[in-house]
Amino acid sequence: MPNQALAPQPIGRFAPSPTGELHLxxxxxxxxxxxxxxxxxxxxLLRIEDTDTERCDRQFTEQILxxxxxxxxxxxxxxxxxxxxIDIYNDYLSSALRPLTYGCQCSRKDLEQYWAQExxxxxxxxxxxxxxxxxxxPRCCIKADLxxxxxxxxxxxxxxxxxFNDGIQGIQWDNPQQTLGDMVxxxxxxxINYILAASLDDGLQQxxxxxxxxxILPMTTAQISIMRAAHLPTIxxxxxxxxxxxxxxxxxxxxxxxxxxxxxxxxxxxxxxxQLLQQPAVDQDTPTNMLKQAIAQWDNTPLQGKxxxxxxx
Numbered sequence: 001m002p003n004q005a006l007a008p009q010p011i012g013r014f015a016p017s018p019t020g021e022l023h024l025x026x027x028x029x030x031x032x033x034x035x036x037x038x039x040x041x042x043x044x045l046l047r048i049e050d051t052d053t054e055r056c057d058r059q060f061t062e063q064i065l066x067x068x069x070x071x072x073x074x075x076x077x078x079x080x081x082x083x084x085x086i087d088i089y090n091d092y093l094s095s096a097l098r099p100l101t102y103g104c105q106c107s108r109k110d111l112e113q114y115w116a117q118e119x120x121x122x123x124x125x126x127x128x129x130x131x132x133x134x135x136x137x138p139r140c141c142i143k144a145d146l147x148x149x150x151x152x153x154x155x156x157x158x159x160x161x162x163x164f165n166d167g168i169q170g171i172q173w174d175n176p177q178q179t180l181g182d183m184v185x186x187x188x189x190x191x192i193n194y195i196l197a198a199s200l201d202d203g204l205q206q207x208x209x210x211x212x213x214x215x216i217l218p219m220t221t222a223q224i225s226i227m228r229a230a231h232l233p234t235i236x237x238x239x240x241x242x243x244x245x246x247x248x249x250x251x252x253x254x255x256x257x258x259x260x261x262x263x264x265x266x267x268x269x270x271x272x273x274x275q276l277l278q279q280p281a282v283d284q285d286t287p288t289n290m291l292k293q294a295i296a297q298w299d300n301t302p303l304q305g306k307x308x309x310x311x312x313x
Contacts (some may be wrong), residue, residue: 007154010042012209014068014075015198017049018060021260022067024273025213025244025251027121031273032241033211034073035211035291039298046075047206050083051192058111063260070263071270072287080205089192093153093185096230101185103138103146134179153194155185155226162221167239168303169217176222183222199223203232211239214307215241215251241304244276253306270294276309278302 014030016022022030037044040312044135046068050056066074093101106114115134137154160178166172202210202223213227219238229232243251260271266287274294279302282293 007239008206008208010037010040010204010209011045011207012037012042012211013045013047013048013202013207014073015047015057015201015212016064017052017194018057018064019052019055020060020064021214023232023258023260024276025153025258027067027071027261027269027274028244028273028309029213031209031270032277035279035294036211036239036300037209038191038291038295040209042209043076044073044209045077045080045199046053047080047205048082049194049196050081051086051194053083053108053191054173055061058276061251063114065260067263070287071266075181080201081253082192084199085197086190086192088204089197090186092230093155093196096157097226098186099149099155100229102142102156102182103148103151104141104154104184105144105146105151106137106140110140116141121173132180133181135179136177137183139182142238152184152186152188153186154182156182157162157222158225162224164220164224164238166217167309168238168242168305169214169240171303172217172220172238174218174221176225180207180222193310195219195222196226199226200232202235203227203230204234207235209239210235210236211241214240214243216240239300242303242309245308245313272312276311278309 014033016026016030017191023091034044036051048061050061057206059209065079066134067125079296104209141154152154157176157180159175161173183195188191199222220240224234245251267284267290270287270290271284273284279294280297280298282290284290285293
């Protein structure tokens, strides 16, 4: 009887940016990704996405780790810190991704002036075309052959539709060039773009399942494009969770001053997050036993097609 190739073990991840402590929104993402991948007998990796040296703080990283352990959300393997992997990202920008990248010296002011002039030209010429897509970089520098080390680096994203099946939001189609244009892959000061680093790390860590917030959905086709261009394995399964919102519809986020979680009663916090994720109730117990029960009965179905969930008052 021929040997059948074993399917790779499912690998998920939680990848917080330590620009603040965990709040209820980021906790539900952590809990959902943990329970989901463990329900598939997979590994749950922890990656600290701290490339933004201006906003990230080590004390927030330490508090995130303490909170996860207090809640029984124990990760597999070593923690990866993106701030320690800048050379890896730069190696890819200088090798596999080099044909797609170019130096750019345009400032935000330059681009504002460019688009203002385009708008003026459109009015003068009385064209029937709509307003230009200001999200797309107009490629002023693509043929300038600027020094790659002295300027910001842009990466060309493909100008065609890419589709993928999202296990929560359904079939998705997007054109990354129309949505994001030639995005900045590395700033002039050397800071690496979030989605570039996430794309490379997901491929290098052989992540198979990504469960994250709906706010990242518009970047997904860009991520697929970068992973393909870097010759890395792409993600098998995508899941974009509904956003946790205040009753007024505003997203719960650090930018909106969401309150950090209080882990003095971790069991109640887990129960609240599971209820918010519309999962079956679990018995009030230790975090470890509650998570075992939550894993055993994990179900994405109640979340499917939903774009937001209302946080408790």
